[in-house]
Amino acid sequence: MKVGVIGGGAWGTALAQVAAQGGETLLWAREPEVAASIADTRENALFLPGVPLSNAIRPTADLSDLASCDVWLVVTPAQHMRQVLETAPGCPKALLLCSKGIEEASGQLLHQVARETCRDAAVMVLSGPTFAHEVAAGLPTALTLAAEIEAEAEAIRARLARPSFRIYLSDDVAGAEVGGAVKNVLAIACGVVEGRGLGQNARAALIARGFAEMTRFGLARGARAETLAGLSGLGDLVLTCSSTSSRNFSLGKGLGQGRPAAELMADRRTVAEGAFTAPVLRRLSEQEGVDMPIVAAVDDLLSGRASVDAVLERLLARPLRLERH
Ligand SMILES: NC(=O)c1ccc[n+]([C@@H]2O[C@H](COP(=O)([O-])OP(=O)(O)OC[C@H]3O[C@@H](n4cnc5c(N)ncnc54)[C@H](O)[C@@H]3O)[C@@H](O)[C@H]2O)c1
Numbered sequence: 513m514k515v516g517v518i519g520g521g522a523w524g525t526a527l528a529q530v531a532a533q534g535g536e537t538l539l540w541a542r543e544p545e546v547a548a549s550i551a552d553t554r555e556n557a558l559f560l561p562g563v564p565l566s567n568a569i570r571p572t573a574d575l576s577d578l579a580s581c582d583v584w585l586v587v588t589p590a591q592h593m594r595q596v597l598e599t600a601p602g603c604p605k606a607l608l609l610c611s612k613g614i615e616e617a618s619g620q621l622l623h624q625v626a627r628e629t630c631r632d633a634a635v636m637v638l639s640g641p642t643f644a645h646e647v648a649a650g651l652p653t654a655l656t657l658a659a660e661i662e663a664e665a666e667a668i669r670a671r672l673a674r675p676s677f678r679i680y681l682s683d684d685v686a687g688a689e690v691g692g693a694v695k696n697v698l699a700i701a702c703g704v705v706e707g708r709g710l711g712q713n714a715r716a717a718l719i720a721r722g723f724a725e726m727t728r729f730g731l732a733r734g735a736r737a738e739t740l741a742g743l744s745g746l747g748d749l750v751l752t753c754s755s756t757s758s759r760n761f762s763l764g765k766g767l768g769q770g771r772p773a774a775e776l777m778a779d780r781r782t783v784a785e786g787a788f789t790a791p792v793l794r795r796l797s798e799q800e801g802v803d804m805p806i807v808a809a810v811d812d813l814l815s816g817r818a819s820v821d822a823v824l825e826r827l828l829a830r831p832l833r834l835e836r837h
């Protein structure tokens with residue numbers, strides 16, 4: 513099975529490094545200097561510096577080179593996935609979506625976008641608690657591969673899985689995607705707690721109440737509760753809410769320290785998906801009547817509509833209710 517990776521950011525490069533252990537792997541980078549840097553120095557100096565890359569990774573800045581692949585691992589920022597797939601040379605037999613987000617314009621999960629752009633391809637999702645630099649270093653990692661047809665997922669798992677890259681199968685595609693998208697917004701909130709010095713109790717409460725929001729939204733979208741409580745949901749939420757290695761957590765930490773969102777977002781080369789997911793997630797939750805007060809607070813902070821103190825006061829003034837709600 514010939515693998516092509518679409519997206520030469522940190523995660524696309526780390527996934528190419530994993531796939532290269534099973535044979536030559538094409539890696540498309542949007543920036544010609546990234547493809548050139550990998551070809552010349554075997555390092556992605558821009559997005560994954562310090563990691564020596566396998567000789568079995570063949571970098572390219574020309575998407576049409578991926579026409580010969582059987583499967584594409586799609587690892588663009590969520591908001592650019594549709595445009596990249598639309599400019600790609602046809603579609604392969606299978607797409608494995610590895611990005612985390614919700615398309616802002618359409619409100620669609622990424623598997624819905626992919627099915628519109630590649631109608632005949634099998635569309636699957638790979639998601640979980642996976643910092644790129646740890647995966648690239650070969651540290652133990654476990655993730656969820658969600659697909660409607662188990663045999664198709666098994667074939668890709670056989671090609672990608674390694675002892676330190678453990679892939680669990682699921683048939684809950686929407687569930688795997690909701691967890692990855694929502695946790696990025698909640699990680700921003702956890703970063704705010706850190707930056708504002710609100711303490712470990714507050715962070716734990718936020719993870720638990722944030723998980724309740726993720727579960728309410730996921731169930732409304734047809735996800736299963738056990739998927740949301742698994743690697744791609746709770747697992748990734750715990751990881752991303754615990755470390756400044758997370759770009760989303762770091763963004764939130766800056767907000768908590770009082771820096772304006774516009775300043776924090778300016779000149780970013782790396783993507784903090786939660787900043788793009790927050791407004792669309794808030795819009796969808798309000799349209800669908802799903803209560804998501806933490807998501808709304810993050811959206812207000814990012815848009816500059818409210819200060820940290822104002823959203824904190826609002827959250828703490830919420831009525832005390834039964835925990836299961
Ligand atoms: N970094 C991680 O640890 C990690 C882990 C799991 C999932 N992800 C997800 O993978 C996706 C990609 O993140 P990343 O960390 O690899 O990226 P990154 O932050 O390392 O790099 C930014 C990427 O965005 C691309 N980009 C910028 N503008 C673009 C445009 N107009 N069109 C297409 N591409 C554009 C760049 O080419 C580059 O590949 C995100 O959805 C992220 O949530 C990341």
Ligand SMILES: O=P(O)(O)OC[C@H](O)CO
Nearest residue numbers: 640641642643758759760
């Ligand atoms: O750095 P972040 O916040 O984009 O998180 C990276 C991965 O999604 C963690 O699983």
